[in-house]
Amino acid sequence: xxxxxxxxxxxxxxxxxxxxxxxxxxxxxxxxxxxxxxxxxxxxxxxxxxxxxxxxxxxxxxxxxxxxxxxxxxxxxxxxxxxxxxxxxxxxxxxxxxxxxxxxxxxxxxxxxxxxxxxxxxxxxxxxxxxxxxxxxxxxxxxxxxxxxxxxxxxxxxxxxxxxxxxxxxxxxxxxxxxxxxxxxxxxxxxxxxxxxxxxxxxxxxxxxxxxxxxxxxxxxxxxxxxxxxxxxxxxxxxxxxxxxxxxxxxxxxxxxxxxxxxxxxxxxxxxxxxxxxxxxxxxxxxxxxxxxxxxxxxxxxxxxxxxxxxxxxxxxxxxxxxxxxxxxxxxxxxxxxxxxxxxxxxxxxxxxxxxxxxxxxxxxxxxxxxxxxxxxxxxxxxxxxxxxxxxxxxxxxxxxxxxxxxxxxxxxxxxxxxxxxxxxxxxx
Numbered sequence: 001x002x003x004x005x006x007x008x009x010x011x012x013x014x015x016x017x018x019x020x021x022x023x024x025x026x027x028x029x030x031x032x033x034x035x036x037x038x039x040x041x042x043x044x045x046x047x048x049x050x051x052x053x054x055x056x057x058x059x060x061x062x063x064x065x066x067x068x069x070x071x072x073x074x075x076x077x078x079x080x081x082x083x084x085x086x087x088x089x090x091x092x093x094x095x096x097x098x099x100x101x102x103x104x105x106x107x108x109x110x111x112x113x114x115x116x117x118x119x120x121x122x123x124x125x126x127x128x129x130x131x132x133x134x135x136x137x138x139x140x141x142x143x144x145x146x147x148x149x150x151x152x153x154x155x156x157x158x159x160x161x162x163x164x165x166x167x168x169x170x171x172x173x174x175x176x177x178x179x180x181x182x183x184x185x186x187x188x189x190x191x192x193x194x195x196x197x198x199x200x201x202x203x204x205x206x207x208x209x210x211x212x213x214x215x216x217x218x219x220x221x222x223x224x225x226x227x228x229x230x231x232x233x234x235x236x237x238x239x240x241x242x243x244x245x246x247x248x249x250x251x252x253x254x255x256x257x258x259x260x261x262x263x264x265x266x267x268x269x270x271x272x273x274x275x276x277x278x279x280x281x282x283x284x285x286x287x288x289x290x291x292x293x294x295x296x297x298x299x300x301x302x303x304x305x306x307x308x309x310x311x312x313x314x315x316x317x318x319x320x321x322x323x324x325x326x327x328x329x330x331x332x333x334x335x336x337x338x339x340x341x342x343x344x345x346x347x348x349x350x351x352x353x354x355x356x357x358x359x360x361x362x363x364x365x366x367x368x369x370x371x372x373x374x375x376x377x378x379x380x381x382x383x384x385x386x387x388x389x390x391x392x393x394x395x396x397x398x399x400x401x402x403x404x405x406x407x408x409x410x411x412x413x414x415x416x417x418x419x420x421x422x423x424x425x426x427x428x429x
Contacts, residue, residue: 010284028331032185042183043331048159053149065104066117080134120144184331190249192232194261214260261309290379291317310379342369348401359388
């Protein structure tokens with residue numbers, strides 16, 4: 001398809017317009033049952049009710065002596081109460097021996113309260129004397145006793161469907177006796193690089209060739225956000241080879257295609273042409289930098305995101321479009337990245353009317369965030385991403401940003417010096 005025809009059919013979209021169209025093709029995937037340790041980071045697809053009390057029986061919160069509170073009345077450092085020890089009870093065991101007036105059972109933390117006892121005196125407030133124990137404090141009924149069901153009651157809803165599972169949710173699932181759980185399955189994401197100049201990472205670099213970094217950075221991003229990368233290798237700039245690679249991906253039951261390269265306006269940029277011939281194109285260009293030539297559509301019923309070939313363009317395009325698509329398939333509804341307002345320490349000039357995403361490093365100093373550019377901002381300079389922990393967002397209408405002005409920064413990850421979990425905020429608008 002000629003450039004003029006493509007431009008007429010597919011006008012350039014804003015980032016918001018493009019994202020809206022992308023997300024309209026995605027929805028949460030079907031659930032699957034997995035071992036609870038594999039559920040970490042996944043979204044719960046069922047309500048979890050407890051069939052037991054936790055703890056199942058009243059138990060001791062301290063190492064000490066299970067006694068009757070009445071036996072400790074008026075006990076003090078100079079007036080200890082003397083009780084006969086009639087047993088020892090460790091955690092994980094029960095006893096039928098009853099605590100009666102004038103007696104005590106030595107008890108460990110977590111052990112069930114024995115019959116008759118109504119309180120526990122901690123070891124620090126006692127002194128053993130053979131078969132007897134001296135109690136030096138008065139304790140009320142229920143002291144150092146954890147009641148049955150203190151944490152969870154039988155029949156209680158402990159985890160709600162739609163919850164994203166963290167380590168503490170894994171622990172709760174184990175506590176209520178769930179070895180497996182229903183979660184939204186992970187999306188399978190096909191990753192394909194294109195270009196006659198691209199060779200595998202372990203291939204020798206002959207003149208004019210470059211290593212296939214895009215597939216690996218994309219695969220790492222897919223893993224980071226919960227997907228399963230399906231590596232399809234490299235397709236040459238030929239319609240037949242690209243078509244065969246895409247069909248091979250379809251045969252593996254993928255939920256999304258990520259293709260790098262082949263979406264610009266050159267004679268050898270074949271991805272958009274294959275997409276138009278084998279499926280459908282939804283849009284082709286986005287008003288952003290890097291990542292303007294971005295093709296999106298469906299092929300074989302599977303959404304395909306065709307990204308530029310430059311490595312920074314690929315990673316930025318993924319963050320803006322593939323990441324929220326993957327999260328949506330996982331059942332996650334909070335799709336925004338953490339965003340802060342930062343003082344940009346570098347002057348920026350531009351006149352192309354596109355939204356720029358500048359690679360910056362953000363630091364927090366005395367309650368303010370500061371961002372500085374990580375070097376040259378060309379879309380082929382991957383080192384600018386390596387040094388960055390955020391993307392400074394320069395709106396389309398801005399032609400210049402003076403050093404010292406405030407900008408929104410979409411955080412890629414948080415350096416410990418940014419103290420993100422204490423005071424990060426999402427930008428408005």
